[in-house]
Each structure stands twice: as structure tokens, then as C-alpha cells.
Amino acid sequence: MRGLAAVVMLAVLVMATPAAAAPVSEDTVHEVASQLRCVVCQSLSVADSPSETAHQMKDIIRERLAAGESPEQVRAYFVEKYGTWILLSPPRQGFNLLVWVVPFAALGLGLVLVLIVVRRWSRRPAVPEAPPLDPAMRARIRREMAEREP
Amino acid sequence: MSGRSRILRWAIPLAVVPVLVLLAYGFRTDPRDIPSPLLGRPASPFKLTAFDGKPVALESLRGQVVVVNFWASWCYPACYEEAPSLERAWKTYKDRGLMMVGVNFQDKDEPARRFLTQFGHTFPNAPDPAGRVSVDYGVYGVPETYFIDRKGRVRFKQVGPVSDQMLKDQIERLLAEEA
Numbered sequence: 573m574r575g576l577a578a579v580v581m582l583a584v585l586v587m588a589t590p591a592a593a594a595p596v597s598e599d600t601v602h603e604v605a606s607q608l609r610c611v612v613c614q615s616l617s618v619a620d621s622p623s624e625t626a627h628q629m630k631d632i633i634r635e636r637l638a639a640g641e642s643p644e645q646v647r648a649y650f651v652e653k654y655g656t657w658i659l660l661s662p663p664r665q666g667f668n669l670l671v672w673v674v675p676f677a678a679l680g681l682g683l684v685l686v687l688i689v690v691r692r693w694s695r696r697p698a699v700p701e702a703p704p705l706d707p708a709m710r711a712r713i714r715r716e717m718a719e720r721e722p
Numbered sequence: 723m724s725g726r727s728r729i730l731r732w733a734i735p736l737a738v739v740p741v742l743v744l745l746a747y748g749f750r751t752d753p754r755d756i757p758s759p760l761l762g763r764p765a766s767p768f769k770l771t772a773f774d775g776k777p778v779a780l781e782s783l784r785g786q787v788v789v790v791n792f793w794a795s796w797c798y799p800a801c802y803e804e805a806p807s808l809e810r811a812w813k814t815y816k817d818r819g820l821m822m823v824g825v826n827f828q829d830k831d832e833p834a835r836r837f838l839t840q841f842g843h844t845f846p847n848a849p850d851p852a853g854r855v856s857v858d859y860g861v862y863g864v865p866e867t868y869f870i871d872r873k874g875r876v877r878f879k880q881v882g883p884v885s886d887q888m889l890k891d892q893i894e895r896l897l898a899e900e901a
Contacts, residue, residue, distance in 0.1 A: 611861070611862045611863070612862065612863055624828050624853075625828060625853060625856075628852060628853030628854075628856075628857070629853070629857060631852065631853075632853070632854065632857055650857075651759075652759065653759070653760065653857060653858060653859070653860040654756075654759070654860045654862075655756060655757070655758070655759040655860075657756045688730075689730075
């Protein structure tokens with residue numbers, strides 16, 4: 573009887589505790605973590621870093637998501653504390669826009685340059701044309717070649 | 723040689739110039755030197771339990787100038803360099819409206835306690851086991867020191883060790899302000 577009471581109690585406890593909060597998908601935690609820079613690392617995301625700090629940051633992400641915040645709000649929290657530096661992809665505005673535009677602009681410019689150079693090369697004749705052979709010379713070559721044959 | 727191809731001949735080496743300028747700029751700047759977005763903003767409240775078991779809460783310190791120092795026993799030599807200066811400043815200004823709080827960052831209990839004993843720190847020091855306070859203050863690494871004015875706003879952040887002169891300048895400036 574006492575055993576049954578204990579089982580009932582346990583069941584009540586299990587149902588009463590964290591089930592109240594919506595379960596947080598690890599995918600969402602990973603998604604947010606992969607967009608944030610691990611502050612103690614060099615060029616690693618919070619998701620990729622094995623450091624203690626990154627673990628704690630992941631816990632904070634999970635905790636905030638569990639409290640009902642959206643991934644956007646969790647990101648905003650970290651930006652509020654660390655500035656946009658914490659985001660691995662800089663926001664596409666202001667000076668940061670350069671980072672997004674320059675590579676494509678440079679690629680385009682390079683392509684145009686290559687095109688110009690290639691066209692110039694293809695227009696230039698590959699081998700200068702041989703001067704026309706005069707008939708006397710042609711006859712002499714024929715004769716000498718015939719002489720060499722056994 | 724035509725004018726156009728002369729331009730092209732120069733254009734290619736000249737294209738290297740902006741790249742060199744960018745590299746020169748990039749290598750001269752410290753990637754860790756990022757302005758804190760917290761300056762001028764209210765300092766995040768925190769409640770920690772000090773190594774001696776006493777509670778440390780920022781809210782109860784309003785009206786005082788607060789220096790929050792993040793440190794670790796593994797942070798050698800920077801944390802070891804600044805430790806005596808912190809204790810000196812604490813002794814000088816504690817009766818004039820200064821509160822100093824040490825927050826132990828990513829550390830183990832035993833070496834942290836040994837550090838405190840080594841330097842004879844008498845101001846409250848507390849571990850931040852879950853790293854919440856460190857993230858709330860946007861800490862990148864240790865040591866980092868935050869100066870909070872009497873109104874509870876973060877006014878200055880020092881990345882790297884603090885010196886006697888810097889502590890004196892910042893603390894006296896903030897102590898001179900009205901609550």
C-alpha cells in the first residue's frame with residue numbers, strides 16, 4: 573500500500589514539475605547557439621565550442637527559450653550585452669553592409685577584367701602568317717627533296 | 723603600347739594597395755578591443771553568495787560607487803598583477819562610499835580560495851558558477867573591471883588589469899558625483 577502511495581506521489585511530482593514549461597527543442601538551442609560567437613574562443617560559435625563558457629551560454633539560451641522567449645529575443649539579449657560583435661554574421665546594414673557587398677562586387681569586377689583580357693587575346697592572330705612562297709623556291713624544294721630519296 | 727593597356731598594366735599592381743591597407747589596419751587593431759554596449763546603461767542586478775557564505779547583491783549597493791572585478795585564479799599574470807591594486811583601492815575608499823565586488827569567473831573552488839588568501843582580499847568575492855553574471859556584464863575574459871556610479875549605471879569598463887592610478891581616477895571621479 574505504501575509502495576502504491578509512493579508511485580502515485582512520484583507520478584504527481586513528475587507531472588507537476590517541468591512539464592508545465594514547454595519543452596525546448598535542442599534543435600532550436602543549437603540554431604541560436606550556432607549564430608552566436610563563443611566569447612572566449614577564436615572564430616568559434618557557441619554551438620561548436622567545447623569550452624565551459626560556451627556550455628554556460630548554451631544553458632542560458634535553453635533557459636530563456638524555456639521561459640517562453642523567441643530565438644530572436646534570445647539573440648537580442650546577447651546583442652544587448654556584447655554588441656553585434658556576438659553575432660557570427662554581421663547584420664546587413666550600415667558599415668557592415670560592405671562585408672556582404674564587397675566580395676560579390678570584387679567577383680563581378682574580376683570577371684569583367686578576365687573577359688576583357690580573354691577577348692583581347694583571342695582577337696590577336698595566334699601565328700603570324702608565312703610570307704607567300706615564290707614558285708622558283710617551291711620548285712627548288714621539290715627537287716632537292718626528290719634527290720634525297722633513295 | 724596603347725593607352726588602355728598601359729592603364730591595365732598599372733591597374734593590377736595598384737589593386738594590391740587597398741588589400742595592403744586593409745591588412746595593415748586589421749593587424750594593428752586589437753580584435754578583443756570592442757566597445758561595451760553597456761556603458762551608460764543600468765548595471766544588471768545580481769545576487770551571489772560570497773566564498774565566506776554571505777550574500778552579495780547589487781541592489782543593496784545603490785547610492786554607492788561599485789567596482790565589479792571579474793577574475794580567475796588561472797588568469798596569470800594579469801589577475802595577479804592587479805590584485806594588490808584592487809585591495810589597496812578597497813582599503814582607501816571603502817569608508818568613502820565605495821563598494822568592491824570580486825566575481826570569480828570559470829574557476830574551481832580551491833584554487834580560487836587560495837588566490838584570495840594569497841592576496842589577503844578583504845572585499846566580498848563570489849563565484850559565478852553558472853556564468854549568468856558574467857554574460858549579463860558581457861565579459862569576454864578575465865580580468866575585466868566595471869565601474870558603476872551611484873545611480874547604478876555602468877560608467878567605465880576596463881579590459882585587462884587595472885592599475886592604482888586608473889582605480890584612483892575612476893573611483894574619485896564617480897565618488898565626486900551626486901547620488
